[in-house]
Amino acid sequence: MANRYHQHFTVSWDQLHRDVRELCHRLVERDFKGIVAITRGGLIPAALIARELNVRLIDTVCISSYDHMNQGGLDVLKGVDHDGEGWLLVDDLVDTGKTARKVREMLPKAHFVTVYAKPEGRPLVDQYLTEVAQDCWIQFPWDMGIAYVEPLVDQVKR
Ligand SMILES: O=P(O)(O)OC[C@H]1O[C@H](OP(=O)(O)OP(=O)(O)O)[C@H](O)[C@@H]1O
Ligand SMILES: Nc1nc2[nH]cnc2c(=O)[nH]1
Ligand SMILES: [Mg+2]
Numbered sequence: 001m002a003n004r005y006h007q008h009f010t011v012s013w014d015q016l017h018r019d020v021r022e023l024c025h026r027l028v029e030r031d032f033k034g035i036v037a038i039t040r041g042g043l044i045p046a047a048l049i050a051r052e053l054n055v056r057l058i059d060t061v062c063i064s065s066y067d068h069m070n071q072g073g074l075d076v077l078k079g080v081d082h083d084g085e086g087w088l089l090v091d092d093l094v095d096t097g098k099t100a101r102k103v104r105e106m107l108p109k110a111h112f113v114t115v116y117a118k119p120e121g122r123p124l125v126d127q128y129l130t131e132v133a134q135d136c137w138i139q140f141p142w143d144m145g146i147a148y149v150e151p152l153v154d155q156v157k158r
Pocket of ligand 3: 039042
């Protein structure tokens with residue numbers, strides 16, 4: 001599965017924060033009962049959205065599926081006891097749409113947003129900010145660290 005990805009799109013904390021704020025501009029006129037975050041990736045945008053829209057009621061749908069770039073079976077560890085009416089449903093991204101399809105079944109009436117969307121999954125969300133190519137792996141800041149980089153001359157001439 002990992003060889004589906006031929007490019008990387010690296011998102012910094014700053015970039016993510018700017019993107020989520022931009023998404024919030026498109027959501028601010030709506031009223032939501034609360035936010036449902038899809039764990040784990042949805043938790044960070046959900047917290048930032050909650051701050052911008054002044055939402056205090058936050059719930060989770062807990063899903064386990066990818067092991068890094070490899071998608072396995074989809075396991076729902078925790079659901080919610082409503083159909084999502086009036087709620088904002090948040091994930092960081094939609095890729096194949098497998099996660100989104102499952103969560104949509106659980107909360108058919110929620111307004112579903114992601115920050116990033118790839119073409120296969122895009123039809124499953126109501127709104128997203130940025131489209132990313134299907135063969136592109138989005139590298140999030142929480143999966144990265146700051147590391148030393150050797151000077152170019154040493155990399156090339158040594
Ligand atoms: O559209 P799909 O192909 O289903 O992929 C999208 C899902 O994959 C990632 O989650 P992941 O399963 O990696 O777990 P995590 O959020 O706990 O990191 C991402 O946060 C989405 O939830
Ligand atoms: N970090 C990350 N997780 C994913 N899960 C499915 N697709 C992706 C992706 O592009 N990036
Ligand atoms: Mg996820």
